[in-house]
Amino acid sequence: MKLYLTLILLLPLLGGVINAVAGMRLPRRLAEWLACGAVAGSFACALAAFVTYRSPVTVELFRWLSAFDFQAPVTLYYDPLSAVMCLMVTFVSGLIHIYSVAYMAGEEEYARFFSLLNLFVFAMLTLVLAENLPLLYLGWEGVGFCSYALIGYWYRDEKNATAGRKAFIVTRIGDVAFGIAVIWMFQLFGTISITGINGMGFLMPGGVITFLGILLLMGAMGKSAQMPLMVWLPDAMAGPTPVSALIHAATMVTAGVYLLARMFPLIGSSGTALAAIAVTGGVTAFYAATCALAQRDLKRVLAYSTISQIGYMVLGVGAGAITAATFHLLVHAFFKALLFLGAGCVIAAMHHEQDIFRMGGLGRRLPLTFWPFVAGGACLAGLPLTGGFFSKDGILTAVWLKGGALYGGLYLLGLLTAILTAVYTFRLIYLVFGGASPAFPPPLMGGGEGEGEGVAKVPRLMEAILFPLALLGLFGGLFNISAYLGKGWLGGFLAPLSGAGEEAPHATEMLLQGIAALLAIVGVAIAHLCYGGERRLARVEAAAEPPSGVVAFFLNGWYFDALYRFLFIRPFETLSRVLWERIDEGVIDDSLDRLASFFGWSGKGLGRWTSGRVSVYILSFAAGAALIIVYFAWVVRG
Amino acid sequence: MIVPLLHVLILAGILFVLGLVCVLVWRANIIMMLIGIEIMLNAAMLAFVGGANRWGAADGQVFALMIIAMTSAEVSLALALVVYLHRRKKTVNADEFNTMSG
């Protein structure tokens, strides 16, 4: 077991380091295979560890930080939660790695890309497997750094670099809260072992637990792009599409959910903290769904849908349904990776055109992309019997079971969001794949090769990757089938984690699932009414107009960026300008400048004294001597 | 002592100041500067001799003699320098020799 866990971590690190150090000197094929092989090996180890898993294991690799009673060894903790996370991360990352080989075929600096991808996986696995909070924080920050570097991968374009910085800075706000929480927990409990802290939660008064929960929630907000720190994720689309898939599907954004789930035994005892978590998740889910309705950029739609789905997961954690949240996390990782990778295929086919109103007719031209994409969309929309349906329903059921006005309202919000999700998903599918041909064919025709009219060929490898993901997304429900159909495997596996969750009566559960299914179908129907068939063309023509009213409001993400600009960035800039121009230049620099110029001026004046004229020297000498004599006289008289 | 030491010293002070004025004023003529130095040295000698008289000790007079010897050495060197400088620049104006200018 120790060997497996070590190798899970070491292989991606090794691949990343080798690629970083010698990647450009290796043959391209070798570098690519090294990166893919490292992650594949890591997956194999994760699988082996999973198969041999019996009970939670703690493995201390070596001592890292040790000062007085502060001990932070590099210790790995392997329990059901980290087991499924490891499997998911390594599996999805592995597929994304292989996909990247095809997607980044034209890139020059492939070594940097693959090395960062590997390091990203390493950091994520560190985060998942960490037994103590400093190590988790290390992985947390490593993920943040790698995402910064990957979002800004095409850093020569100012826009991409800015997006990377934005992601880094916004997540940093959450990280600060998380860091405070870590230090505070050490101060409270005298240990930083996660299992230790979780076991001692009952010792603390409720207020402290609530506060810790909110600090952790803030950390999760930054990493998982929840309200109000969600503004970085849509902009993070500036990175290459595989990176978007990696960050937004499999790994980084789920880190916040993972953190909350991991610390759930601690914070679960505080109703206030859970309510805050649930409200954050519910509101974020609704917010992002509305924004996704109006987006024009293919990847931004998916980004907002990611925020929305993570909102569901956070809502699930807030409702105490760790199993449901983790289940949704897994299924979401599969179908969202699928959607992003499918989007990558579409974008590659459209010569890097990302405006969905300029696409169309791809259903017939790219069938191998189209059907997996539809499968992913069905999962996202929560159409009955797909994996997404079951996982989302599990969360909603848990929220419903919580009862009360707050959770009741959140349940209704969740249902509304479910309709919106179905609408925007199928709006996307209709716009991208429906219709006869691209509404505005890209100017670059690609030499008319292949199936004509500007649609380029998509590498077979990229499309091949979509199928396993589509299968996993569609049949992901089997991992945790509803209670009335039998015993859910995942629920049983994760049972030691979430404790004895209350079971819904089968009738209630079926009723709730029926409502959810109905709503999803209603959403699809609305999308069909608005975008299906001939009406699609009208929509496309209408979209040529600049957006206004509600559409513009949604398109710009409720103007949160503008609000933050107004609330934080503008005052900060003003303050900076005042400090810079008034204080720094006006007072500090100016006084120094004046002092310097005074000395320069006096030096020049004194320099004129040394004119080389003997008489001046004699006069000065005599004056000095006179001064001394006068001093003597003064002393004598005094 | 025939007159108070104070008077002798005041006379010496007057002579010294006159020598100082001479040095400071005559920058157009190095020879006059040297003369000013001689005057100041004489004032110093006067002060020494007055002191020797006042305390009845010969030491002051010895120092007056020293000053005379030193002055002769100084004057011979200084005048040699004046000759040398005059040979180079054809002038005795002290301000002409400004090659020390920074």
Added chain:
Amino acid sequence: MWPPKGNHMGLPLQRKIMEQIIFYILAAATVIATVFSITERHAVHAIVYLVTSFFALAVIFYLLGAPLVAVFEVIIYAGAIMVLFMFVIMMLDLGHPEKVGTPGIRDWWPALVLAGVVFAAIVTIVAAATGSPAAGQAIGVREFALVLFQRYGVAIEIISMQLLFALVGALYLGRRQGKGEKP
């Protein structure tokens, strides 16, 4: 100190008063000759005034009981040094006041200000330092020589070496440039 009480050194009071009068006359002569000397534009005349001043000073030395110094003053100062000045002036042909620049008002006022300050300071110091009654006795050649050679032998050596150095330096500075070296 003044008027002297009693009869020091066994001198008659009349002679003492005579000497005092002579002292003040000589002091006035010294000062006046020096003032003329430093304001004289003609260098040769200035030397002559200075010689006058030095003669008067030599007599003052004599009156202050230092006959040997008075003799040296006349022989070395008024005799040798001033003549040396005169030689140089004549050798360099500086006897023409119209060729040489004269001090202007801009040269005078800082000098006078400094002189005033220094003089005031000297008077202050001197006036504060009046002490015990005067001895006022003449010092003979024998006594002088004893002190000079017994107590200040080293100083004599140093002075003699200094004179030697001055001799060598003056020779070096005053030598003609080699024929072929420099025009």
